[in-house]
Amino acid sequence: MKNDEFIFEKxxxxxxxxxxxxxxxxxxxxxxxxxxxxxxxxGKFCDSKLKDVEQKIIILKSLDFxxxxxxxxxGNNENQLDNQIDNIDNEDNQNSDNKKNKIVKKNKxxxxxKGLF
Numbered sequence: 001m002k003n004d005e006f007i008f009e010k011x012x013x014x015x016x017x018x019x020x021x022x023x024x025x026x027x028x029x030x031x032x033x034x035x036x037x038x039x040x041x042x043g044k045f046c047d048s049k050l051k052d053v054e055q056k057i058i059i060l061k062s063l064d065f066x067x068x069x070x071x072x073x074x075g076n077n078e079n080q081l082d083n084q085i086d087n088i089d090n091e092d093n094q095n096s097d098n099k100k101n102k103i104v105k106k107n108k109x110x111x112x113x114k115g116l117f
Contacts, residue, residue, distance in 0.1 A: 008045075008046060011042045014042055018042075021035060
């Protein structure tokens, strides 16, 4: 099992734990808010991982079996697939960086305006 898969599985387990804790209504409002924030972060992480997997499945499904068989015999299939997957990973990283930059700019604007309220 790859490290990302293990992290994904742990994130799903933690999300389930958070949901159970919040459903019990036995913690303070501040604790609930902190858990909710953690859950949102974990949810976004899991959503991103699922989208990555979906894209990889689309690539795999788009490969022509006849060409794949030939490429495997020639040793080219693995490199071709790795290159396609690397391209998706690079696009995801760029999208993630763009989102982070937008958040930083948004937060900077809030700070310059002396807060939200």
